[in-house]
Structure formats: structure tokens, C-alpha cells
Amino acid sequence: MSDIPTGVLFGILIGLIILSACFSGSETGMMALNRYRLRHLARSGHRGARMASSLLKKPDRLIGIILLGNNFVNIIASALATVIALRLGGEGAIAIATGILTLVVLIFAEVTPKTVAALYPERVAFPASFVLSVLLRIFYPLVWIVNGIANNLLRLLGVPIGRGTNEHLSQEELRTVVNEAGAMIPRRHQRMLLNILDLEKATVEDIMVPRNEIVGIDLEDDWETILEELKTSQYTRLPVYRGSIDDVQGVLHLRKVLSDALNGSFTRDDLLQRMREPYFIPEGTQLHTQLLNFQRNRRRNGLVVDEYGEILGLATLEDILEEIVGEFTTDPSANIKDVHRQKDGSYLAEGSASVRELNRLLDWDLPTNGPKTLNGVILEHLEYIPEPGTSLLVNGYPVTIVQTKDNRVKMAQIQPHRPRRARTKH
Template sequence: MSINRYRLKHLNSEGNKGAKRVERLLETPDRLIGLILIGNNLVNIGASTVAAILCLRWFGDYGIAVASTINTIGLTIVLLIFAEVTPKTLAALYPERIAFPSSVILTPLLKLFYPLVIALNTITNGILRLFRVNPDEVGNHSLSKEELRTVVHESSVMIPKQHQDMLMGILDLEKVTAEDIMIPRNDIFGIDINNDWKIIQKQLTHAQHTRVLLYRDNVDDAVGFIHVRDALRLLSKDEFSKASLLRAVREIHFTPEKTPLHTLLYNFQTAKERIGLVVDEYGDIQGLVTLEDILEEIVGDFTTSIIEEKTDKARLQQDGSYLVDASSNIRDVNREMDWNLPIDGPKTLNGLIIEYLEDIPQTHLSFRLAGYPVEIVDIEDNKIKTIRVMPEFYIPPSQQDDA
């Protein structure tokens, strides 16, 4: 009964005959328990009877008193040690070594005692139903998502830390939405097709992305995505013009901002897309999401450090504090800096601070945010531009009340 059901299924799939017998027995655990207990009680009663007969032969008239004492004390100790605790402890420690050979004996015994087992189970199951317990509902041994997370955490010896993080990333995909990982619309690199043609050519030449958004006047009037490879192909054929560029654009894949990442990944796979625009409930464009963003949620950042090398959003100071760009995505900052800022509300540090203070703060204002001492360093255009964070003074939420 203590055998690992998942290892049992694995061994059964590999053709292990012992695993197949054990799995067949465990399909009806009430019958298996009934059979084991029938045998157990037969042995106990038989041992008590044999002890009584021997005492009568050896001690005559005093045999009954001696047999009663032996059965009560001596036989109980012997049975507990040699028939109960020792073998069951051994079986719990090495369930496969005990279960597989035992199944060779239990399988024919179940057929032999089948009428008695069925009769016993009928009575016991009827009693259980009086207490509103349905014995026909075999225990569900499938793992929930939270239990699977625990299994991944506890398997640190067998699974490398990097692989654990990947597995946890896959399990957490449904908790993360497109809104959580999208590039905000203010940071979207795009080309206004109404600009002068020379400006457009220059922007395409210096584009750092393989796919560039084309729009008219503003991002809300998006035309489509142009692959830089297609633009170079047009350039090589001397067909480079606004008209040819517009003909080469690819249709935009739109996705709601609350779409879970596992659904978004499936949609990308179905539509053969790698990039899309995120819209809110009113259809307004809120940001841009790519397949790379989703994969980074699983495998981690592809670069060595996005914050230090790519965006330089957190800069370590001599006093141990960090100057952080307040427009940074909270999830990115948490992942890169190993912090625990809340992610269930606003997506940027600026939004998180404004929601917490319920006002646009002044510079040099200091406060504690989720246990981290924070100072407002710079504000520009009614937005927090830079903050100072002292992570070494972080106090876990469970201790904040005491602090």
C-alpha cells in the first residue's frame, strides 16, 4: 500500500511483470486489504490456538492459566515484533522488494478466498455507506499542480536547479498573463509610415529587432509588422519604396491583455506567429509581446543579465543601494535582482509606487515598499523616473508587523 504509484506505472510501462501484478491488485484496494487481513487474523488465531494446545499438553491442569498468560503477554510481543512491526517497517522502507514477490502469493490467494473476501467487503462497505463513505470511489492518486510544484522543489538532488526553474516556469505559465510580460506601448519600437522616406530607411537600417511595427501617425493605427529580412530583399531588388514596404507587411496578431501565457503560446503555435500586440477590453493597444518573452518565463533570460547589460535599469551604488529605473517591469526586476516586490497589481515600479502612495510623490520622499526602503530620486512629466532601493534591509512580510 505504500509503494510509489508513479514509479509503479513507470515500471509497468516498461513491462515489469511484478509491477503489473501489484498494479492489478491495487485496482481494488478494499479486496486487497480484506485478503491481507483475513490471512493476518488466521495466522494470529492459529498461533493462539497452537499455544493453548501446547500449554495443555505440557502443564496439564495449569495449562489454561499458562496459555492465557502466554497468549496475553508472550505471544503478543512475538507477533508484534516478528509479524507486525518488523515486516511492515521493512515493507514500508522497501515496498518494491516486498510487494513484487508478495504479489505472486497474493494473486492466487485472492482467487482462492474470493467468496470470503467478497462477503467481507460487502459487509464492511455497507457499514461505510452508513457513514456516507463511498468505497467505490477509488482514491485519486493524480497530483495537483501545487503538489507537483512541491515534488519539483523536493527533487533538488535528482534535478539541477536550472531544470527545476524551467519546470516551475512551465507550471506558472497559467498564472502569468500577456499584460505581465508585454513591452509597454511607450517602449514599442515602430516606424511611422507617414514619415519621410529617408527617415524610414534610416530607422530600418538601425533597427535592433528582426520584426518592426509599422503604423500611421501613432501606434493605435498599426499597419502590420515588417520583417527586416523582407526589407533587405526589397532593397536588393531595387524595389524599396513605401508601397512595396506596405505590401510586405504581415498581418498583426492581437491578443487580450489577460490571456494566460500557456494559451498565448498555443495561439502563437497555431497561428505560426512569433509576435503580437496586446489590447485591453476597449481594443486599445497596450503593448507588444513576443515568443521570446514567453520562452524567457520558462528558461530565463537569454542574455547574461538584462538589467546590467541590456537596459541598465538597476545600478549598484557604493553604499549598497540600487538606482532603479521606475519604468522597469516588476517581474523583470524581481527575477534579475532576486527581490520580492508584489506583482499582483501594477506591472511597473512607477505604477506600484503611485498605487501605494495614492498620489504622485515628491522627490526625496522615503518610505518602505513591501519591506524595502525606497527613496524617490527623480520625477519627470508626472512619472517617477528613478528610485533608490536598499534591498539588504528587506524584511519579509511575515515579520513586517513586528518591525
């Protein structure tokens, strides 16, 4: 080395620093790659992505070849800096050269390339993956030895080897990914994806029509009344019962019988023959499970029953789909037939209004971990049947009882905006 001119040594030293920067940047770039985007690009045929994905399957080998190359380059650079210092200033210049080299390596071979690689991982990692793959093949025996020693040391320390990291997203992590997708996913689509995740938090009781509001055909009515119900019903599938919904006989599809009912050729025997056996849903069934059950059984509605077989309400496929895609009107209060907006900004709500729908459509925060209707929430809060004019706070929302009927709250007025300080009075 004594025969090599000092200028050439400076050139070699600069080249080594550049190589060190390449190794440092490639390490950060490879580790900063988005694994899910990497898989997508690899499946799409991107060569750099496929090469990087292959290297990342064995991260210990990847890190091994990068660190071997980086340390080898840095050690040679340190030796060259010492030689140059001896030539230019003698032994007293070694300390100065060491300090300068440390600063240069830190700035130009560590911080700068790693910052660039962290900001643009694909631009750094994909080209680097081709070079690293070649180096790994050439120096594989050395990498294998180093990794073997390191892995055995980790085992002695009780660190498990070979399990790898769990790259599966949890539900909350997926929710975060959707929320932070920004312009890549339209806002409406984001809400739909989040609603799909929320299906596990809701059960059929949250979306069912209560039993006292079920519209159906009573076989004990006279035939003219039944025909009129068939002609004027706004629903396409009606439960058929005898006297009470508890004695349900089947479900009738109106589209299959409406033409006969209109031309007068439809009889009571035809009704009994054309109705389908009722479909029952156990209470507590989660919405995502029931959606699959509807698909599997080729059904669009079902009667929700408790553990004793008592009918609690009617759940439909349309109601579950609305939990995902939302309502089909832009006026929130128009989505709930039991809610009416007032001029002062308050809402008049029927006691039978679903708490879950009030929260979802009006962006409220009424409690949903108990009763499913507004009447149930009020009665649970007060623990008695209130008189008209009674006021209370439900989760900070001022509620005034407007009308009661048959031991239940028929109508209540709700102020949607929570006051900072409010008192509860009975």
C-alpha cells in the same frame, strides 16, 4: 494434535509467525508503493509492477485476502500456543503463553516487517504480489463474501463505495513533487518546470513592452529615415503605423526585406505589400493561453489591447519563453536595461522597469498585484507625484526618488536588503 511432538508444534508456531510477518509486510508494502513510479514500471514491462498494479485496482479485494490470511494464521498460532502451554505448565501457563505470544507477534510479525516494508516497499510488494494473486484466485469466493458484507455495512453507515481515491496531482502537489525531487531533476530543470506552472499566474500585461517603448516604423516619416530604421533595428519584427501606434497598419518581418533595403531596391510600396496584418491580444490573457495562441496562429508577437481597443503594449513569444527558461546572462542587473547596480549595493531603476522582472531576476518581493511598473507602484503608494529626494518604503524596500519627468518617476534608487526597522518619510 496430542500425538504431535512439542518440538514440532514449536516449529509450526514459528512458521505461522513468519507467515503472519509476510502478510503484514505485504500489506504495508503494497499500500506504500509510489503509484506514479508503479505505473511507469508497469508500462516498462516490469512483471512485479504489473501484478501489483493489477491488485491495487481493487484495493478492497487485496486487503480482504491479506487480512483473511493474516487473521487465519494468527488464530492458529494462538491455538498452538495454548496447546504448548498446557503441555508444559498446565492451565496456569496459558496466560503467560498468551502474553509472550502477543509480544512476539507484535515485534516479529507486525512492527518489524511493516517497518521494513515501509522503507523498501518495492522489494516487499513485488514478490508478494505473485503469491497474493494466487491466493486471491483460490479464496476468491470467501473474499467476495467478506467484502460484500463489509461494503454493505459501509453503505448503511453512509460511506460511498466504488468512487476510489483521486490520484490526480493538484498544481500545488505537483510543485511539491518537483521541489522535493532533489538530484533526480537538475536544479535548472526544476526552475523551468516551476516556471511553467507559474504561467497561469501571469498575464500578457506582466511581460509586454509598454506602448511608449514600442519600436516601430512610422509611415509618415521620410523614406530615408525609414530605410535607416530598417538597417539599424535590433528587432526582426516591427509594427508599422501611421502617425501613432494607435493607427497600426501591420507588422514587417525584417529578414524578408533587409537584403532589398540594403541594395536600394526596396520602396514604400514594397513595404506596404510585404507587411503582415497585425495580431491583437486581449488584456488579461494568461501566459499559458497566449503561448498556445501564438503556436496556433503561427505568430511571434502581438499588440495587447484593452476593452476599448486601445493599444497597451507589445507581447512577444520570446518574452513568454524567457518566463520559462530564464534570461541568457548570469548578471541579473544586465538582464534589465532599466536597472543599474551601484557600488554601495543599491540599484538605480528606471520608473518604467517591470516589477515582475525586478522580482524574478533580482529575487525581490515588490508588490505585483497592482501596477506593473516601478513608477506605477510608487505613485499608487504615495498617491501623488513625488519630488526628487522623497523616500518611502515599498514592501519593506527603501526607495528614494532620484528624478521625475512629465508627471512620472523617471529614476529611483532601491536598497535590495530590507532593514529590520525603517521609517517612511515624504
